[in-house]
Amino acid sequence: MVTGPLRATRALVRLAAIRANVQAVRRALAPATRLWAVVKANAYGHGAVPVATTALAAGADALAVALPEEGWELRRAGIASRILVLGPILPEQAVSVVSADLDAIVFSPAVIEALARGAVDLGRPARVHLKVDTGMGRVGARPNEAAALAERIVAEPSLRWAGLMTHLADADHEDPEWTRGQYRQLVRVVEDLRRRGWSPPVHAANSAGALRFPGLQADGVRVGLALYGAAPWAGCSPLEPALTLESVVTMVKRVPTGFRVGYGHTYETPGPLTIATVAAGYADGVRRGLSNRGAAIVGGRRVPIVGRVSMDQLTLGVPPDVPVHVGDPVVLLGRAGALELSAQDWAGWLDTIPYEVFCGIAARVPRLYAPGSDASGRPTGFSSWPT
Numbered sequence: 291m292v293t294g295p296l297r298a299t300r301a302l303v304r305l306a307a308i309r310a311n312v313q314a315v316r317r318a319l320a321p322a323t324r325l326w327a328v329v330k331a332n333a334y335g336h337g338a339v340p341v342a343t344t345a346l347a348a349g350a351d352a353l354a355v356a357l358p359e360e361g362w363e364l365r366r367a368g369i370a371s372r373i374l375v376l377g378p379i380l381p382e383q384a385v386s387v388v389s390a391d392l393d394a395i396v397f398s399p400a401v402i403e404a405l406a407r408g409a410v411d412l413g414r415p416a417r418v419h420l421k422v423d424t425g426m427g428r429v430g431a432r433p434n435e436a437a438a439l440a441e442r443i444v445a446e447p448s449l450r451w452a453g454l455m456t457h458l459a460d461a462d463h464e465d466p467e468w469t470r471g472q473y474r475q476l477v478r479v480v481e482d483l484r485r486r487g488w489s490p491p492v493h494a495a496n497s498a499g500a501l502r503f504p505g506l507q508a509d510g511v512r513v514g515l516a517l518y519g520a521a522p523w524a525g526c527s528p529l530e531p532a533l534t535l536e537s538v539v540t541m542v543k544r545v546p547t548g549f550r551v552g553y554g555h556t557y558e559t560p561g562p563l564t565i566a567t568v569a570a571g572y573a574d575g576v577r578r579g580l581s582n583r584g585a586a587i588v589g590g591r592r593v594p595i596v597g598r599v600s601m602d603q604l605t606l607g608v609p610p611d612v613p614v615h616v617g618d619p620v621v622l623l624g625r626a627g628a629l630e631l632s633a634q635d636w637a638g639w640l641d642t643i644p645y646e647v648f649c650g651i652a653a654r655v656p657r658l659y660a661p662g663s664d665a666s667g668r669p670t671g672f673s674s675w676p677t
Contacts, residue, residue: 291506298658299537299570302624303336305344307530311517312348314529315500323507324608325349326374328514329364332357334648335575336518336533337657339367345517346371354512358383361392367491374419376512378429384408384416393417393452402442402449407450408442413546418443420490421451421542424475425468426459436479441490450612453510454490461498470498472565473506497522518643520633531632534624536571539588539616540603551605552597557582564608566593568620571602575651576622579640580604585620589614623647 316325327350334339342353342364352372355361356385361373374393381404381604387394396402396418408417420439431439436454443451451592456476460468476494483489493510495503502523515522519531543565551557551565559565566588572578581598589612596607597620623631633644640647 291358295653297569297656299535299574300658301335301651302536302658303340303536304530304532304534304660305340306661307519307532308336308341308517309330310346310350310530311519311532312345313351314527315497315513315516315554316322316349318501319511320503320504320510322491324351324491324510325511326352327517328354328376328508329514330354330360330514331378331649332653334514334645335651336416338363338646338661339369340659341517342656343367351384351510354514358390360388361522362386362390365471374512385411386397388412388414389414393419394430395421395455396443397421397429397439397593399442401441402439402446406446406448409446409608415448415450416510417450417452418544419455419493420451422454422456422476422479424456424472426472428457428646430456433475433479433528437486439501440486441469441482444488446550451490453490454492456494458494458496458499458506461496461502466503469503469506473503486503498526501526508629508654515645518648520648531545531630533648533651534626535570535622535655536624537568537574537577537620537622539566539614539618539620540569541567542614542616545569551607552581553600554598556649557597557607559607562610563610564610565596565609566606566618566620568604568622569602570620571600572623573601573652574655576604577636577640577650580636584636585631585632587626588612588618589628590627592631597638 307318308329308525327345330341335553354376356372356377379394381400406415421430422433422436423641429601443449458469491509495506496513497513497516499506515538519529545565547561549559570576576599578599580595584595585592586606591612593608595604597605633647636647
């Protein structure tokens, strides 16, 4: 078998960290609370199949994705657990959802009817979760519409009502009252449905909601960001970052004061400096907004990115006393010994959120997976997936 060369720029995913984070979340939940591990968007850039497999083995009860296609990917990989499609589906996607045995969210009569028809045509029931908009403002029925939609669900023999849900809009911010207000709206819907004789399982909380508001855990939680080791809110207990984005030095230049670097000459050296070129750029997910703002770890030091990040390369300003050579490893995101560049660091430099940082790592960057760590905590056994 012919294989191509391994790229110098790669994302190393430590599955032991995913496992530890799942177990930490599991310990924070009531024993009966279902843990849906959110692996949409290729598991936030970490790799959907290996993360899903690891999360289920570590104690997650089920999975959640955004698109039917993402659910199909997991099914093709042999994953048999419950999979909830969190995004809205179109009526014409109903048969695909039912045929893959995926749970679907519903909030309109048209999709309820399409799923019911698809279930009849395929001769298998379809599981649905009625979504109520309590303040996110995107998709979901208004609270006063829930009962009528519930009647449509229970009237269809081919449907199984698997959940009642909402989406928290602000659980990670300082003022908790909005989040509690959303949940109170959901509780009123639950009470109304119970008076009518219906008691579907309830789930509302994301990572921040599940860990910051234990009273909102209900029958299930949908946890994404925490699985990957990023803090879902500022006061969260430490989690284990799972991903390291690394590259190598491809050229070293010793330059004098006044040397200009990169497109547009946006950086001029204030004194003698070593310019180290690195084989990664914005086509790999190292955003152009990190130009003259971000940092990397090389030679045991945290050094600045200088000049504009190019499509495939970037440049570092290394102090003259730091030894650096062609081929030296460069950590762009993640840990290197006692040093760390976190997704929160990148988010601060880019005025964004860790979610976008993770999802922005390009598909052309190979993902390698470490099943464990040695006694010192260093990841071991990196390989492609599956092994």
